[in-house]
Amino acid sequence: MNNIIHVLDSIPGTRKTSGAIEYINENPSKPILYICEYKSEIDRVCNLTHCVQPKSAYDENIERYHSKKDDIKQLILSGRSIASSHALFVNFDAEIFTAIEKIGYELILDEVLDPIIKVTSRYNSADYKTLEDSGHIKAAESGKIHWSWDVEKESAYDELREFCETGLLYKAGDLNQFLYLVPIDLFNKASKVTVMTYRFEGSYLYQYLLVNGFQFVPETNIRSLNSAELKKHIKEHIIICHHKGTDKLRTISKGRHKTNGYTFSYNCYLKNIINGKVSNREEFKKFVSSRLNLVFRHIINNYDNALSVSSVMYTLPKEFSGISLVEKEHKGKVFRKRIYNVDRKKTIPAPRISSIKCFVPFNCRGTNEYSDKAILIHCYNHFANPAIKSFYRKYKDLEIDEESLALNTLIQWIFRSRIRNFKKGEKVYVYCLSERMESILKKWIDSL
Incomplete structure (x- = not known):
């Protein structure tokens, strides 16, 4: 082993x-x-x-x-x-x-x-509480969930029981949620x-x-390029942009950066779009969408007028992007196709700048598909998944480094753009709607 x-x-x-x-x-x-x-x-x-x-x-x-x-x-x-x-x-x-x-x-x-994958597609905290109170499941001291219900097959909990049988289903620390750990x-x-x-x-x-x-x-056998020159290139070619009309709305509250009272974390989107009043929901959606449109035009007009709308990529929590992948079959082959406006009530209206291809998931990595993009608008204040944090804290006595996690996803996202080509003169212009994410990015660039 x-x-x-x-x-x-x-x-x-x-x-x-x-x-x-x-x-x-x-x-x-x-x-x-x-x-x-x-x-x-x-x-x-x-x-x-x-x-x-x-x-x-x-x-x-x-x-x-x-x-x-x-x-x-x-x-x-x-x-x-x-x-x-x-x-x-x-x-x-x-x-x-x-x-x-x-x-x-x-x-x-x-x-x-x-x-570690949060099991949310079919089973939620209410399911956990029901099964636990009925004595059908029990979490061991390690968090591993054991199944003790001799339920007939083809029940609503078949998939959950199969997860348990693998020995890889765990409780999310102090939260009544299910986590699946890869073997x-x-x-x-x-x-x-x-x-x-x-x-x-x-x-x-x-x-x-x-x-x-x-x-x-x-690792010493697989070789990569020396990063010294590349770090210099990054410092010279990643431009953190500012937009006066948006910047002046930024405030700091309870130690967390906010813009116009919004933190732009996942919970912020959830609170304002799903759990908020209809009027607040529409106000929040309009605010984010208008920032996307204002910022991209501002960057073209004030930073690099050689760029165009096709140079833009943006991100926010995928759940609220209105974009989903569906499978289509053609001539015996299965293709994955993007569709827009899956649920209009939840969707931040797409900016009037490009096709839906300009949306790039915040955790995208390992692809060259967007290597022509130069205007990068980041609208997600990323924090660790609370269920995973709770699991590590309770069962492993380990705290997740929130800033390091946020920086990792931000760097990988930025490097989907043309900065990865390392071509002299090809700058990328980054605007972070979250002041916290901008601060994390600036600190990293200064450290290179």
Whole structure:
């Protein structure tokens, strides 16, 4: 069992993925499992190396759908080098773990994943209280939830019972909420594990591995670019912008930065859009939408008039963006398509600046899709998930570094833009609606 994590920790854009591709090609006889977040990156790795990716298909011989999970099991058993996604990786089972350990796979994780997932799609705190009061579930001292209800199958709690049976369902500390933890065997069965990211110690994954007894050492075999020149480029090319009409509304209350009385945290959006009066809801939505429009025009007019509306990307909590991904099938292939205005009551109206493609989720990482964007408007004051904070505090005696977590997501978001190209003269213009997020960003840039 391996408890050492090799970490390649360097600034986004320092060609970590390219270094991993070189490493894979230099070791053709070594079985490697390369895990990343996006299909485009999987395709890239497979096109430039001998890695293959799992596929799904209908097997006419057994009249059964052959899933990607089925396929990756067969590929691993045959010792092939594989490139696959975070989503498939976290669903590996004991059979796959055994094969990984037996064959001696090396794991390369391109960007961190979230190891603790809040189970909210179907089950909430009311469900927890009902099940606990009825004696159907009980949380151990470690927080692990045990199921003791011999309920018939096809009940409303089938999925929850299945989570319990994996031994990976936990209580969220002092909160009556469910958390699902990814299997720790994802990280201790491979002969070597390498994580490629930036500011690893500020991630949820670092905390998860730390409390599970892992040790961390620098990765030396996979090479990335020297960051000294890149840091200088960042200081010269990330411009923190100001808009007088918005800036003057900023105040500080109870130690937290606010703008016009709003903190722009998730709870702020929730309070004003979901739980607030209709008049307050519309006022808040109009305020955020108007800031987006005012700021982007201000940046073009006062910072760089060579830019256009197609240069903009913005973010806020996805739940209130009105944007959702749906799957569409065409000629036997399944495509993911963005749609807008899923729920108009919850939606911050899209700025009159571009297509919905200009919305980039605040936690987006590991993609080059937005590398043409130069005007970056950030409208989310990011804090740690309260359920995850409570879990670590109660069961692991560990406090999450809120500022480090917020900075990590902010840096990764900014580096989706053209700053990642490191091209002289190509500046990016960043406006943070939250004064706290602006302060965190400025502190980081000054420290480079």
